[in-house]
Structures are given as structure tokens and as C-alpha cells.
Amino acid sequence: MAVEESAAPRNNEVKKSTASKAGKTAKKPAARKTTTTAKRAAASRAAAPARSIAGDAPAPSIAINEPYEFGRVNVMDITPNAEQGVYPARVELGEPFEVTAQVFIEGRTKVGATAVVRNPRGKETLRVPMTCVNAGLDRWVATLMCGEHSDAKPWEKEYAAVKRQLGEWTVVIEGWEDAYVSWLHDARIKVQVGDDVENALAAGAALLERWAASADAKLAARDRKTLTQAAAVIADVSLAPEQRLAAADNADIAELHATNPLRDGVSPSRPQRFKVERPKSSFAAWYQFFPRSEGAYWDAETGKIVQGTLKTSLTGLERAAAQGFDIVYLPPIFPIGVTNRKGRNNALVAGPDDPGSPFGIGSELGGHDTVDPLLGDMDDFKALTARAHELGLEIALDFALQCSPDHPWVKQHPEWFKHKADGTIAFAENPPKKYQDIYPIDFNADMPGIEKEVERILNLWIEAGVTIFRIDNPHTKPVRFWQDVIASVTKKHPEVLFLAEAFTRPGMMRALSYVGFTQSHCYFPWRNTKEELEEYLLTTNGDAGYYQHNTFWPTTPDILTAYVRDNGIAGHAVRAVLAAMGSPSWGIYNGYELIENRQRPGFEEQIDNEKYEVKIRDWSRADDFGIGALLGSLNRIRREHAEAFGYHNVRLLETSDPNILAFARHTPAALTSTGKPETLVVVVNLDGHNAHQAMVHFEMPEFEVDPQWGAHMRDELTGRDFAWSWDNFVSLAPWADVAHIFHVVHN
The missing domain is CATH 2.60.40.1180 (Golgi alpha-mannosidase II)
Incomplete structure (x- = not known):
């Protein structure tokens, strides 16, 4: 329903007035008008004010009854605007954002514009005057905010107040005729050249009196007095025209016009929808480590590596908290398959002591719903999340929807996998690349069944303390699959967030954001020159940011660029500053503090990649490089200047x-x-x-x-x-x- 101002008649009043007149004058049945014509005629007659003796009649507020109807002032091309009116723009609670609109009227009459923000219950929370930034294109702009910034975590009692503010907010652009500016423009000229001065000043006095009486202007008593006194001076014919005009053309009146203007013909747009999401949905600092490397050490007796566990991983939590990060991100912690297990540096044949890739998920010990026994058990994981919460950290868990040949699903649900012509299950491949340790899911045979199982698994980890899922390669699965799964999970757990690890085409990235992926990996690592970075900063922090929230990561287990390889400590510092300041959401893969920047020959990834082996790190050397201290400083700056x-x-x-x-x-x-x-x-x-x-x-x-x-x-x-x-x-x-x-x- 259109928002109507007090100056406009209510719809039922228009109908009553029209019906009353029709009843008195009708002598015989008249030709029936079309519905649209009748509404327009009724609104025009009811809204038309009596013509003032001094000056023209003020513009009426014309009721808008249909989405396609214009008001007295024209409001068009509002940005951001949901695609097909379906997918609302997304902002974090308390995040500043910009709206623009075309606002104009016929002729040379001046207009103004106001942006009005309302919460999910329809209560007005903010009213901001818009600024014309391009008069030739009638483009107006305002910076707005839905609610107030908060750092409350989902498990904290303060989050209850945050939760009440989440949901769908609206922004309405109100265009209006600016009678004061229109009058002032002409009055200045007429007084200067001595043309029809008395009529011009009399109209100004009447206008200020009307402004002082306007309920819409929401004037304080002292402001009304300022206007009526100015009107009296303008109407005083004993004074010089310049002196009379000056009473309405000064800093005091200009300030009132900026804050409490006279708005004629107020014409509201249709409400623009904004999905307001919880803290850390877009403003967050991530830290990734592999639990099996935390606390790992060489056993002198056996000459072999003893891998870390969930219990020894508490040191990683402490390090992330000390550096000021918000989220700890863990790769898959599920059992790892044995069949076709990958060896060091992605070798096709694993050695007897190679732990395999955690992305080769599933063995006879269990699948996606099981903790790898080499890391611990579910109680150990719950203890890890509990300690993280004590430190103010959220736990994000990697969810890769793929299976090793040993995954329980292979026997329980063979129809969930793609089969070759000979009836065998096909491993993943992207010719010429082959991933013999992974079976991809086939969604065509039983997508509802797969959805149900994935929802069960995600809810299990949520109950264990996970509040964020980093989804591996979501662009290789149907968008509708994620839409169904995320809707089901967030209906029960609205606090849960999803990060898309998708390096793919823009259309797919946008679609994933539409269906609920709050943040996205992106191409920041490969934007290195000044020109590339300037373009990417504006792309990330522009209109695309209402949907796709790019998270800047200088490196990941899969990405180590030539810039980071070749620029040493300074290069690591540069990329950290750009990531932390260039996007509201950024992340660091551990080892960055130790300048781990050796590439595997021919590949943009680290040699001795942690995805395929356990790493033993000497964290006492971190102070030698200063990068850990820089990361802490960057997160401190972000916290202190979050607004x-x-x-x-x-x-x-x-x-x-x-x-x-x-x-x-x-x-x-x-x-x-x-x-x-x-x-x-x-x-x-x-x-x-x-x-x-x-x-x-x-x-x-x-x-x-x-x-x-x-x-x-x-x-x-x-x-x-x-x-x-x-x-x-x-x-x-x-x-x-x-x-x-x-x-x-x-x-």
C-alpha cells in the first residue's frame, strides 16, 4: 500500500466525497467510467486545494493506488533494486549504504527528495534528506543505515536485541515540490531587476506562513516563530524590497529548509526491500588453520610426525584471538578415505604415512556426520567450539559435498553418484585434471533425498556449535539445491551464515548470493596493479556489494600468487593491508605470519601443501617477520573504526x-x-x-x-x-x- 501524507485525502474519504456528489447530481444513469479513470478523477477532485489569493496553489499529494501510477512528483530508477522485485538487497545491521533515485517534475519547478527507513514492523527509524548529485539526470542520493552496528555473538544474551532487528526493512523515496526554492529563485531575480516585486514578495510571505503551519515539516515552536516573523517582514511594504527579501533569504531559513522543509505534493515510491542480516554477515575477519597441524611434532623414536588433534588445536584459537580475528575456519574434519588417497603435493599414489586430503571425505569410520578419530570425537569438537565462544570467536566449518570411494553413501545410496557406461561410479575430473580420490554427487536422480540428508548433517554440526559454513565449490551443484538447503537450515537457525568458495562466472556468483550465501571468495589475489585494484575496489564496494559480499584473502591453501611469492615480507604486508581495508570481510590462512611463500613448480599454490600433509610450524619465529603483529593492528583498526x-x-x-x-x-x-x-x-x-x-x-x-x-x-x-x-x-x-x-x- 502506498504511504500517504496528511495533506492527501484517505482513499475512503475520496470515495465518500465522490459518491456523495454523484448521489446529489445524478438524474439518470450515466456512462460508466473505467476503473483507472474514475480513481484518477476522484483523487484529483478530492486532493485539489482551494487556490490561494497570493501565489499559485501548492502541489497536492495525489494518492497512488496501483504500482504503475505516478504521484504528483515523479520518482523512478531507484537503486539498489531487487532483480525482478524478488531478491532484496542485503546489508548488515548498522552498515552504511547508499540509495539513489531519479526525482523530477515538469517544467522548471524545483523538487526535493527524502529517504525514509522503516524496520520489519513498519516503524520509521530514519528520515534523511537526499542530495541532488546530477541535476541534468535528476539523480538524488542519500547514505542510510538500518539499525545500529553491533558485535553481539549468537550465543550471547545481547544477541536477543539484535535478533529482533533482523529481517526485511524498507526504504521509501519521497519526492516533493520544493516551493520555497522555486519561489526564492524567481524572487531574487525580480527584486534585482525590479519586475513585479510586490506580487513576488506577497507570494513569499504567504508561502512562509503556510510553511509555519505545515504539520509535515515537524517544526519546533521557535522555528515556526522564525518563519512567521520572516513572513511579516516580507509583507511590510514600508521596507525596501531587498530588506524584505533578505528576511527569507538567509542562513537561518536555509537551515530550516535543509532540516524541516515545506514539502508540497509529497509522492512516495513503492517500498524498496532490504534484507538486514546479523553482525559478521559481512563485516568479519577470518582465520584458517588445519587442526591436524596444530600441535603436530616429530617423534624422535619413530622418526615420524605425530599429528595434532582437536584438543591441541586450542593453540590455534588462542593465536587467532590474540590477533583480533572474529572467525576461525576449519577445513573438513571428517574421516578421510583410503582408496586412491592422494600423496604429498597431490601425488597420485600416497605413501604409507601420508594422511590424505581432508577433501577426500568418508571411510568405513563414517562420513560427513563423523569426526575423524585421528582428531578426536564429537565431545572434543564441542569443547573446541565452547572454548572458541569463550574467546569471542565463531567456528566456521568447511562443508565439501563430495565423497571418497569409501564413503558410506557409496553403498547406501549408489544412485546419488554418476555412473559410467560400464556401470562403475565415475570419479571427479575436469579434463585433463583427474581427482581419483573423489566421487562427485549426481543431483538428477534424487535431489530431495540428498537435500534431506545434507540438512540433517548441517543441523548436527550447528547443534555442536558451528555458526558458519564455508561451502566448497558450490557452483558445481544446482543453485536450487542450495536454495532449498539454506532456506531449511536458516528457518530453524537464522543465525547461521554461508560462505561460497566459488571462483566462477558472475551470473553464478550472483545467483548463489540470491539464494543465501552471505559472503564469497573472489578474485582479489590476482588483482595486483594499481589499475586492477582500483577497478576491483569499486566493484567489490559498489552496487554489486548489495548481493555478493567479496571476502579478501591474500592466500589460501589453494592460492599462492606470484606477487606474494616475489615480494617477501613487504609483499605480505601490502596484501594484508589491502585485504583488511579493501573489503569489510577478509581472511588469513595460517602460515602467512611465517612468510610461507614457496610455490609448487608450475602451480599457483604452495609446495608441500598442507592439504596433503601435516605441517610442523615453529610459531616462535613469527616475531621475526612482524606480520603477526601487523595482522593484530589491522584488526584493531577495524574494530575501533567499525563505523x-x-x-x-x-x-x-x-x-x-x-x-x-x-x-x-x-x-x-x-x-x-x-x-x-x-x-x-x-x-x-x-x-x-x-x-x-x-x-x-x-x-x-x-x-x-x-x-x-x-x-x-x-x-x-x-x-x-x-x-x-x-x-x-x-x-x-x-x-x-x-x-x-x-x-x-x-x-
Whole structure:
């Protein structure tokens, strides 16, 4: 139903008035009007106000009864907009985001626009005046927020208040005729040239009186007094025209126009839907480690590696918490198959002591619903999640929907797998690549049955303390499958999140986000030049961010790029800064702190890959490189300036050197808890070997900085203070500072 302003008649009043007139005047049956014509005529007659003696009649608010009808002011092309009106844009609770719309009226009359935010219960929580950013295209913009930022975890008592705010919010764009600005524009000209001055000023006095009496303007008593006093001065013919006009053309009246305008012909858009999701749905810091490597050691007697367990993995939790991460992500912890088990570095034949890949899931010991006995049992896993929660960490579990030839499903449900012409089950392959240790699932024979089993398994791990699932290769399964599974799981456990590990085409990525994948792996590791990064920052933090929440990972067990390989400690620092500051959600694969950057020849992955063997690490060496301390600093900056982070508030800054990248994150003062703007400026030297200098342009008014005083910039990495103006010199060297992360200090 359209939202109607008080100036407009209610639908039942329109019908009553029209019916009453028809009853008095009807002498004989008249030709019946079409429904649309009748509604339009009734609304026009009922909404039309009496013509004022001084000036034109104010624009009426015309009731909108059908989705295709326009109001008195035209509102179109609102962004973001759900595809086919089905899939709403997604934002995290308290995340700043931007809406735009075309708002216009006929002729040269001026218009204004207001964005109104309502929670799932229909209560208005925010009303923001929009700004015209392109008059030629009638484009208006506003930065909004649904609810307040929170760090409450699903298991904490504070989460109950968070939960009540989640769901579908709406934003309505209200276009309106700006009678004050239209009048002022003409009055200034007429007073200046002495043309029809009395009529112009009389109209202005009447307009201010009407403004003072407007309920929609929500004026305080002192504001109404300001307007009526100004109207009296304008109407005083004993004063000079310039003096009379000045009573309505000054800073006080301009401020009232900005905050409490006279809005004629208010025309609301249809409500735009936004799905508001829980904390950490998009603003999160991930840390990945393999439990079997945590606490692993060499047995001097046997000369063999003793792998870690879920109990020894508590050290990994402690390390993640100390570095300020929010989420610990574990690879599959299920039994590993024996048939065709892979050896070190993906060798086709495993040695007698090779543990195999945890992605070759399932053995005679169990499948996806079983803890690998070499790691422990379900009680050990529950103890791990309980300790994680004590440390403020969420546990994310990898769920790879594939099976080893030894998985129980192979015997229990052979119809769930693809078969060759000779009747044997086909292992996975992407010619010429072959994955002999994995059987892919065939969804065509019994997708409902597979869905039911997967839902059972996910719920089992949720009950054990998992709040997030990282799904391996979801793009190789039907989108409808994930849509059904995620809907079923989140209906019972709405706090559960899903991350898509999908490196694939844009259409598939968007579809996965539509059906419930809250975050996504992405192509950040391969964006390394200034031009590539600038383009990708805007892609990630633009309109696409309303659906696909890219998570920036410098490396993963599957990815080790040439940049990380070739740029040493400085390169690791650069990529960490870009990941932590470039996206609200980022992640680190452990070993990054130890500069593990040797590639397997011919592949963009690490040699001696942890997916195929147990790694013994000397964590006492982490302090030698400083990367662990940097990770902690980056997460501290993110926490202390959380209000600067969102998928829609990145702006690129112009720099004079092709190796110096600069960008800013900015949230306006009106949307922060302190009432001050929250701005971070990131400047990075992308060259891991050479120093570079550049001039960085800082458009101060765009960041609510008064050019008269300049900007007080505090480097959050070093604590040093700088004074910035329009153009600013920076110098960064890989052996000293690879980056500045400036906080704009507002006293």
C-alpha cells in the first residue's frame, strides 16, 4: 500500500466525497467510467486545494493506488533494486549504504527528495534528506543505515536485541515540490531587476506562513516563530524590497529548509526491500588453520610426525584471538578415505604415512556426520567450539559435498553418484585434471533425498556449535539445491551464515548470493596493479556489494600468487593491508605470519601443501617477520573504526605515482554514534622492493573537512600525526612503512 501524507485525502474519504456528489447530481444513469479513470478523477477532485489569493496553489499529494501510477512528483530508477522485485538487497545491521533515485517534475519547478527507513514492523527509524548529485539526470542520493552496528555473538544474551532487528526493512523515496526554492529563485531575480516585486514578495510571505503551519515539516515552536516573523517582514511594504527579501533569504531559513522543509505534493515510491542480516554477515575477519597441524611434532623414536588433534588445536584459537580475528575456519574434519588417497603435493599414489586430503571425505569410520578419530570425537569438537565462544570467536566449518570411494553413501545410496557406461561410479575430473580420490554427487536422480540428508548433517554440526559454513565449490551443484538447503537450515537457525568458495562466472556468483550465501571468495589475489585494484575496489564496494559480499584473502591453501611469492615480507604486508581495508570481510590462512611463500613448480599454490600433509610450524619465529603483529593492528583498526566499514562507501583518491594506491572509507556524521564523520584514508606502496613518493589529492569537503582548517590525520599504524590539505606529499618504502592508514580526527 502506498504511504500517504496528511495533506492527501484517505482513499475512503475520496470515495465518500465522490459518491456523495454523484448521489446529489445524478438524474439518470450515466456512462460508466473505467476503473483507472474514475480513481484518477476522484483523487484529483478530492486532493485539489482551494487556490490561494497570493501565489499559485501548492502541489497536492495525489494518492497512488496501483504500482504503475505516478504521484504528483515523479520518482523512478531507484537503486539498489531487487532483480525482478524478488531478491532484496542485503546489508548488515548498522552498515552504511547508499540509495539513489531519479526525482523530477515538469517544467522548471524545483523538487526535493527524502529517504525514509522503516524496520520489519513498519516503524520509521530514519528520515534523511537526499542530495541532488546530477541535476541534468535528476539523480538524488542519500547514505542510510538500518539499525545500529553491533558485535553481539549468537550465543550471547545481547544477541536477543539484535535478533529482533533482523529481517526485511524498507526504504521509501519521497519526492516533493520544493516551493520555497522555486519561489526564492524567481524572487531574487525580480527584486534585482525590479519586475513585479510586490506580487513576488506577497507570494513569499504567504508561502512562509503556510510553511509555519505545515504539520509535515515537524517544526519546533521557535522555528515556526522564525518563519512567521520572516513572513511579516516580507509583507511590510514600508521596507525596501531587498530588506524584505533578505528576511527569507538567509542562513537561518536555509537551515530550516535543509532540516524541516515545506514539502508540497509529497509522492512516495513503492517500498524498496532490504534484507538486514546479523553482525559478521559481512563485516568479519577470518582465520584458517588445519587442526591436524596444530600441535603436530616429530617423534624422535619413530622418526615420524605425530599429528595434532582437536584438543591441541586450542593453540590455534588462542593465536587467532590474540590477533583480533572474529572467525576461525576449519577445513573438513571428517574421516578421510583410503582408496586412491592422494600423496604429498597431490601425488597420485600416497605413501604409507601420508594422511590424505581432508577433501577426500568418508571411510568405513563414517562420513560427513563423523569426526575423524585421528582428531578426536564429537565431545572434543564441542569443547573446541565452547572454548572458541569463550574467546569471542565463531567456528566456521568447511562443508565439501563430495565423497571418497569409501564413503558410506557409496553403498547406501549408489544412485546419488554418476555412473559410467560400464556401470562403475565415475570419479571427479575436469579434463585433463583427474581427482581419483573423489566421487562427485549426481543431483538428477534424487535431489530431495540428498537435500534431506545434507540438512540433517548441517543441523548436527550447528547443534555442536558451528555458526558458519564455508561451502566448497558450490557452483558445481544446482543453485536450487542450495536454495532449498539454506532456506531449511536458516528457518530453524537464522543465525547461521554461508560462505561460497566459488571462483566462477558472475551470473553464478550472483545467483548463489540470491539464494543465501552471505559472503564469497573472489578474485582479489590476482588483482595486483594499481589499475586492477582500483577497478576491483569499486566493484567489490559498489552496487554489486548489495548481493555478493567479496571476502579478501591474500592466500589460501589453494592460492599462492606470484606477487606474494616475489615480494617477501613487504609483499605480505601490502596484501594484508589491502585485504583488511579493501573489503569489510577478509581472511588469513595460517602460515602467512611465517612468510610461507614457496610455490609448487608450475602451480599457483604452495609446495608441500598442507592439504596433503601435516605441517610442523615453529610459531616462535613469527616475531621475526612482524606480520603477526601487523595482522593484530589491522584488526584493531577495524574494530575501533567499525563505523567506517561497509560495502558501499569506498572512494578512490588521485595519486601521482602508478605504484601508490590511495582510497578512503567515509561514513557521514549523521549516521555515526558519535555525531562525527568516520573516515579512514589508506595509502599503499604496491612495490615490495622500491620506495615511491606521490602527491595524494584529498577533496576535503567530500569528507566533511573544513578547508579553512585542513585535516588532522593520525596514522593508526604508527601513531604519528599529519596535517593534510588539498594535495599532500607521501613517501613509502618497503623497508620502513609500506602503507599509511590515516584516521581523520574531528575534535
